[in-house]
Amino acid sequence: MRLDLAGVSACIDARPIVEDVTLTARPGQFVALIGPNGSGKSTLLRTVYRSLRPSAGVIRLDEQDLWRMRPRQAARHRAILPQHGQAVEGFSAAEVVAAGRHRHKRPLERETPADQAAVTTALERVGMDWAADRLMTTLSGGERQRVLLARALAQEAPLLILDEPTNHLDVGSQLHLLDLIRSLGLTLLAALHDLDQAAAYADQVVVLRDGRVAGHGPPLEVLTPAFIEEVFGVRAHVGPHPITGRPHIAVASPVTMSDELITTGIREGG
Amino acid sequence: MTDTLTLPPRTRPAPSRRPHLISGPATGLLLAALVAGLVAALVVGISIGSVNLPLAQVWGVVWAHVTGRGAQADPLLSQVVWEIRTPRALLAALAGAGLSVAGVALQALVRNPLADPYVLGVSSAASLGAVLVPALGSTALAGAFGVTGAAFAAAMLSALLVYLLSQRSGRLLDSWLVLTGVAVGYLCAAATTFVQLQLNPTELQGMMFWLMGSVAGASWPDLGVPALLIVACMAWLALQARALNALMAGEEAAIAIGVPVAALRIGLLVAGSLLTATVVSVVGGIGFIGLMIPHMVRFVVGADHRRVLPVSLLTGALFLVLVDLAARTADRPNELPVGIFTTGLGVPFFLWLLRRRAKGGGDAA
Numbered sequence: 001m002r003l004d005l006a007g008v009s010a011c012i013d014a015r016p017i018v019e020d021v022t023l024t025a026r027p028g029q030f031v032a033l034i035g036p037n038g039s040g041k042s043t044l045l046r047t048v049y050r051s052l053r054p055s056a057g058v059i060r061l062d063e064q065d066l067w068r069m070r071p072r073q074a075a076r077h078r079a080i081l082p083q084h085g086q087a088v089e090g091f092s093a094a095e096v097v098a099a100g101r102h103r104h105k106r107p108l109e110r111e112t113p114a115d116q117a118a119v120t121t122a123l124e125r126v127g128m129d130w131a132a133d134r135l136m137t138t139l140s141g142g143e144r145q146r147v148l149l150a151r152a153l154a155q156e157a158p159l160l161i162l163d164e165p166t167n168h169l170d171v172g173s174q175l176h177l178l179d180l181i182r183s184l185g186l187t188l189l190a191a192l193h194d195l196d197q198a199a200a201y202a203d204q205v206v207v208l209r210d211g212r213v214a215g216h217g218p219p220l221e222v223l224t225p226a227f228i229e230e231v232f233g234v235r236a237h238v239g240p241h242p243i244t245g246r247p248h249i250a251v252a253s254p255v256t257m258s259d260e261l262i263t264t265g266i267r268e269g270g
Numbered sequence: 271m272t273d274t275l276t277l278p279p280r281t282r283p284a285p286s287r288r289p290h291l292i293s294g295p296a297t298g299l300l301l302a303a304l305v306a307g308l309v310a311a312l313v314v315g316i317s318i319g320s321v322n323l324p325l326a327q328v329w330g331v332v333w334a335h336v337t338g339r340g341a342q343a344d345p346l347l348s349q350v351v352w353e354i355r356t357p358r359a360l361l362a363a364l365a366g367a368g369l370s371v372a373g374v375a376l377q378a379l380v381r382n383p384l385a386d387p388y389v390l391g392v393s394s395a396a397s398l399g400a401v402l403v404p405a406l407g408s409t410a411l412a413g414a415f416g417v418t419g420a421a422f423a424a425a426m427l428s429a430l431l432v433y434l435l436s437q438r439s440g441r442l443l444d445s446w447l448v449l450t451g452v453a454v455g456y457l458c459a460a461a462t463t464f465v466q467l468q469l470n471p472t473e474l475q476g477m478m479f480w481l482m483g484s485v486a487g488a489s490w491p492d493l494g495v496p497a498l499l500i501v502a503c504m505a506w507l508a509l510q511a512r513a514l515n516a517l518m519a520g521e522e523a524a525i526a527i528g529v530p531v532a533a534l535r536i537g538l539l540v541a542g543s544l545l546t547a548t549v550v551s552v553v554g555g556i557g558f559i560g561l562m563i564p565h566m567v568r569f570v571v572g573a574d575h576r577r578v579l580p581v582s583l584l585t586g587a588l589f590l591v592l593v594d595l596a597a598r599t600a601d602r603p604n605e606l607p608v609g610i611f612t613t614g615l616g617v618p619f620f621l622w623l624l625r626r627r628a629k630g631g632g633d634a635a
Binding site for chain 1: 276277288289290383508509510511512513515516518519520521522523525526527528529530531568569572573574
């Protein structure tokens with residue numbers, strides 16, 4: 001599944017939030033969307049969710065206009081892990097994951113063995129099969145996030161869109177989740193906060209600043225120290241990762257990095 | 271596809287019990303039990319009333335009317351059983367069912383556990399419509415509609431107003447829905463109070479009974495429209511059950527899995543306000559049922575709408591038939607307002623369920 005955004009702009013309350021964004025995710029590619037808070041990442045993703053209609057531009061899935069599809073047809077092509085997963089009282093994890101099968105079902109149709117198998121497989125994938133019969137409200141934030149990912153997987157769509165999927169997860173679970181989604185062979189578009197994770201996992205990064213594309217391309221070509229400092233206002237260093245030896249982005253606040261400020265602070269504090 | 275990974279399992283002790291008190295095949299048994307209970311309650315409701323009548327004669331009358339043959343009993347007895355008790359018991363069942371289903375629909379629409387059928391101001395508007403009839407005199411409104419028609423018209427107008435005020439380019443915003451609904455409700459309540467002050471005491475007395483809610487005075491013609499609407503709305507909602515489950519988890523999640531969210535929410539608003547307006551215009555503002563029955567049902571069968579909808583429908587019907595029975599018989603031959611019993615019986619049961627669920631480890635995280 002190929003995803004193309006061509007000249008996409010989006011407004012909230014008539015205020016432009018995203019302007020003229022063009023990006024492409026080729027089949028099987030992992031495209032990371034990065035940018036400071038308020039740069040328009042979530043708003044841009046909402047246009048791909050079909051929860052916010054673009055004010056200009058077009059979004060295509062394999063040459064088909066996403067916004068001209070019927071809801072179920074769109075659900076056949078793309079699954080979503082939204083940022084704010086709400087835990088609703090009274091639903092078990094298995095019931096939440098089963099909702100991902102919606103597009104496969106007619107109204108009043110019962111769950112088939114194929115649906116049950118898809119639910120079980122999805123829960124196993126995210127390591128939550130033990131929780132199938134647990135109520136969502138009894139799970140921790142990270143566990144809920146895994147269940148919501150399982151719901152997206154149960155949808156069996158070739159394109160997966162994720163809005164900060166590693167939120168709420170401990171550091172081990174973050175890396176496992178990124179390993180997992182990368183291993184699925186799906187086309188991925190994910191908003192990520194961690195530049196180092198974006199560099200390590202994504203094939204392409206698209207950097208948003210003030211709703212516009214500030215840079216795009218392979219991570220290490222785009223995320224140079226000078227570019228990171230310009231967009232995020234932090235000092236950055238790209239060097240070999242101490243464990244893996246692969247390129248690694250380390251960042252630091254310009255304030256803590258300044259010896260002069262630290263010394264001044266100590267002198268004034270003392 | 272490359273070799274796929276799985277996240278390492280978070281090993282935790284397996285749960286010893288099912289997630290819901292009643293799930294799976296037991297739901298069928300529960301539904302059967304509720305149908306049996308409802309039939310039994312209707313039988314008792316028709317057999318017992320503020321005056322004692324011999325059971326054999328009571329059912330002789332019912333049998334004669336249902337089959338269209340058999341000996342005609344004493345006309346007074348026939349009148350009491352067939353024209354008063356039977357439609358009253360049936361109306362209680364319909365009203366209870368309608369309010370519960372409306373509660374389910376509107377709780378899914380506004381995704382707020384405090385939502386009830388009256389959250390959109392429909393009940394206050396119906397009251398306003400009803401008091402306007404005697405206030406304006408029988409010539410203007412009442413001639414065309416009667417009190418019931420005026421109440422229904424006012425209720426639907428308020429729902430339309432709330433819809434218009436809480437949508438932006440066709441999309442409903444849930445927080446606005448609740449706030450505009452409450453605001454419109456207060457406005458109608460204030461207007462009702464003002465109109466009531468203009469009425470004379472005799473007109474007011476009839477009104478008060480209606481404002482508090484009552485199934486007394488039910489007649490056969492009252493039953494047709496509510497019955498039809500309940501069947502139609504329930505059928506539509508049953509078709510949407512899966513989509514409603516998805517909607518509860520959030521708008522984006524529902525869109526993601528292919529639910530036409532905007533259309534679904536407008537449908538919910540229409541179904542919820544039609545049901546509420548119909549019930550309120552016939553029996554007045556009976557509280558509690560539409561709020562609490564859906565919650566109670568979720569405590570027992572979980573939140574899956576494929577179970578919540580039919581179980582709520584039957585539980586609401588059963589509950590109001592029993593409550594009306596209590597209201598008629600607790601202080602014979604006087605009748606107490608049904609609202610005293612809906613809350614008096616319902617609240618303790620609701621709190622017991624709530625505590626019981628908390629003890630079972632319902633909430634954590």
